[in-house]
Amino acid sequence: MDSDELREVLQEAGLSPYQSKAYVALLELGTASARELVEASDVPDPRIYDVVRSLEDRGYVETYEQDTMRARAHSPADVLDDLQNRASRFEQAADEIEDRWEQPELDRHAASIVKRFETVVDRARLFIQEAENQIQLSASIEQYEQLRGVLADALDRGVYIQLSIYTNPDDDVELPAEEQLAATTTEARHRPIPSPFVALIDRQKACFGPHEDALNEYGVLVDDRMHEYIFHWYYSSCLWEICDEIYSSRNDEPPIEYVDVREFIRDVEPMLLDDLSVGVRVVGKDVSTGEERELEGEVADVFYEGDDYRGTREIPLAQLAGRASVTVATDEGEFTVGGEGAMLEDVEAMRLTITSASE
Incomplete structure (x- = not known):
């Protein structure tokens, strides 16, 4: 399915011509400023901000600030649910959207701010799938459950995984069983107070989101060694060093x-x-x-x-x-x-x- 046909299908699904042009262009760019989106989509300059905001309201894109307002395609899950209920032509469009969304990477050597916390977990999942050496993760039990599958796959690949799992002091919850931790982590510790979500991958990539009780919902995504190093020290000193060990597969004797x-x-x-x-x-x-x-x-x-x-x-x-x-x-x-x-x-x-x- 080419881009013209994809835009046509999206219009049949309820997007306006300008919305479909902007969305397809953003899928191909991955992330773009308003000016870059105007040039790539042929949406008139005076209309671009209204078009992007209307797409954000529908859950198709999200905006964030760097030097200027920028936008990126949001996780396509909601879009796919809508399109896959239609005929086979809509199913082809859904597959195309998913393929195009997964291709672009974050801007190199930069930290990006996103508005939706779910974007942070989604990006962490992708980073974990690509991990080769080391993962450091701070997560609630629910967030850990969302990532269990990709963590298990990473552990099978030989990735060294440190998990700091946190709970609220008043919550009456059980921590993951030892067999579960053994299948997903190298070492695990427990922090009995609300904590941020942090995922650090291969000394290069970082995902950060404030704890669930925070007033503002936002996230930080990093693909840069220097920025990741700062998060590493925060993780080591505040989310790992002072926490109680609940599991370790490390030997007591050499090796x-x-x-x-x-x-x-x-x-x-x-x-x-x-x-x-x-x-x-x-x-x-x-x-x-x-x-x-x-x-x-x-x-x-x-x-x-x-x-x-x-x-x-x-x-x-x-x-x-x-x-x-x-x-x-x-x-x-x-x-x-x-x-x-x-x-x-x-x-x-x-x-x-x-x-x-x-x-």
């Missing part, structure tokens, strides 16, 4: 796997203080070239800024907020390994595994 170099340092330094030899395998990226890099050897040293807790067995997360790295001695020499966003080290670690610990 013990980590996705965070700072957590690795907190566990390894006490071993070094006991004069243990700690074997380690690192999978990550070469900081200079960006190419995949693997190291295997022995932990020679750990480094973090500040001396207040050096030589102690319990290092607060805040003490590791600055530069933190591990030196690994291999057959090829010594290499420094940093965490997310490493710039001064040789390797940015994606996964670290304690392979052995012996005297």
Whole structure:
């Protein structure tokens, strides 16, 4: 079905000619300013704002602010429900809308504001489906249930998943059973107060929405490493570090796997203080070239800024907020390994595994 036929079908479904032109153009663009939409759809400039707002009222699009007002096609679920009740021609149009909506990506290196919270969960689902290494998720039980399927698929792919599940203090609800958590997460913790929805994927993408009792409904979508890193620290310090563990598949004895170099340092330094030899395998990226890099050897040293807790067995997360790295001695020499966003080290670690610990 070409674009002209799709617009015709949408008009038969109740859209005006200008609405159908703007909507089909927005499906193809993914996201656009009013000026870009005028040029792509041939809707007259004086009419474009009224047309976009009328589409938003019908649930077809949503608007958000960056430098100027921008619009993107809303999740097509409501549109599909309407069209799929009609003849086979309408069903073809529904499939076409779904295909075109899924193609565009968020603007790179930018954070976008959306008005509907459901958009945040929808986008998180898509990001989770594409995850390759790590997911950090803060969600209510209901939100967790909505994402269980894609989380299970990601875990099967070898993705490391941390879940912080929150409940209201007055709610009499049961947390997910251990078998359910084992099928969907690597580690899970519980936060017994209302919390934001946060989904962080592969150190690049982030979805944020305020907790359900917030007065304003909005969301933030990010596809940028620097912005995601800010959300990562919020997640680590406020939604993970202080919460009670309710499930973990991590081994107590080697091999013990980590996705965070700072957590690795907190566990390894006490071993070094006991004069243990700690074997380690690192999978990550070469900081200079960006190419995949693997190291295997022995932990020679750990480094973090500040001396207040050096030589102690319990290092607060805040003490590791600055530069933190591990030196690994291999057959090829010594290499420094940093965490997310490493710039001064040789390797940015994606996964670290304690392979052995012996005297």
